[in-house]
């Protein structure tokens with residue numbers, strides 16, 4: 001009967017049916033989704049830190065208001081995603097504990113520092129640009145709650161991407177120093193952004209099963225190429241240079257061909273040894289500890305209310 005259930009499940013996936021929380025699903029499908037959705041949630045939450053670093057130093061009130069809204073959106077995305085993961089039977093406390101204890105992964109990109117204001121432009125343009133490329137197909141993912149969460153997330157990310165590109169445009173049309181800042185930010189963020197899409201297809205351990213279950217609709221290398229093809233012309237419009245001397249357009253294939261990615265660096269960052277891994281986790285742990293009284297007060301309030309309604 002288990003085999004039959006698995007076959008029926010795959011038939012539903014093949015027919016583009018949505019799987020909902022109370023439907024039967026293979027244990028591995030559940031585990032894969034908990035893994036991916038929780039890593040995605042953690043990425044949003046840790047992803048608030050590099051930009052949060054610049055809220056007090058934004059160059060104008062308008063920039064500050066936009067950045068505050070963006071960082072707040074990221075917190076919201078993290079919360080929808082934890083809620084989507086909870087529909088699979090895992091608790092938020094458990095997931096947060098995995099993050100704070102260093103057992104859970106989150107996107108490698110958030111372990112790089114934001115050294116200048118131009119980094120805020122580069123993050124919006126490139127990091128949110130890469131995030132959208134990866135998340136648009138997730139709106140059609142086979143698991144209903146994840147797919148639905150992605151629709152709103154993608155709308156907000158596209159605003160984030162535009163605010164970043166507009167910062168880059170302003171800087172690149174500004175003084176020589178501003179243009180240099182924009183170029184320097186592009187130099188530092190380009191390669192780590194390409195790593196966001198994950199290991200090359202040949203080394204991606206989860207891709208085959210995730211594609212079969214329509215959690216993933218495109219491979220890591222496929223999305224990476226789409227991102228490069230979309231982004232190179234945007235860099236040209238800014239008058240900035242992609243830091244890859246081998247980058248060239250392949251007329252026959254119709255794609256921008258990029259150079260070798262430093263996968264050793266990627267592995268180091270995943271192993272916890274990127275420029276800011278320790279700092280990011282330390283800040284999250286402190287925030288969690290500092291917020292303990294809020295959780296306690298909320299629980300005490302809920303207990304009092306339920307006692308009052310029982311009487």
Ligand code: FAQ
Nearest residue numbers: 040043044047106107108131195196197198204205206207
């Ligand atoms: N960093 O077999 P695969 C954002 C791990 S956007 C860290 O290819 P899969 C918005 C992978 O988890 C960023 N780890 O895995 C924002 C697996 O480890 P495991 C978040 C990575 O799942 C913007 C192992 O390597 N977006 O937050 C990375 O099939 C601006 C083997 O890899 C998402 O999470 C990496 N870059 O494909 C916020 C999107 N790449 O679990 C603030 C949803 C791979 O075996 C500011 N996730 N790994 O220990 C996905 O689409 C997929 O999980 C991939 C990886 C494509 C990331």
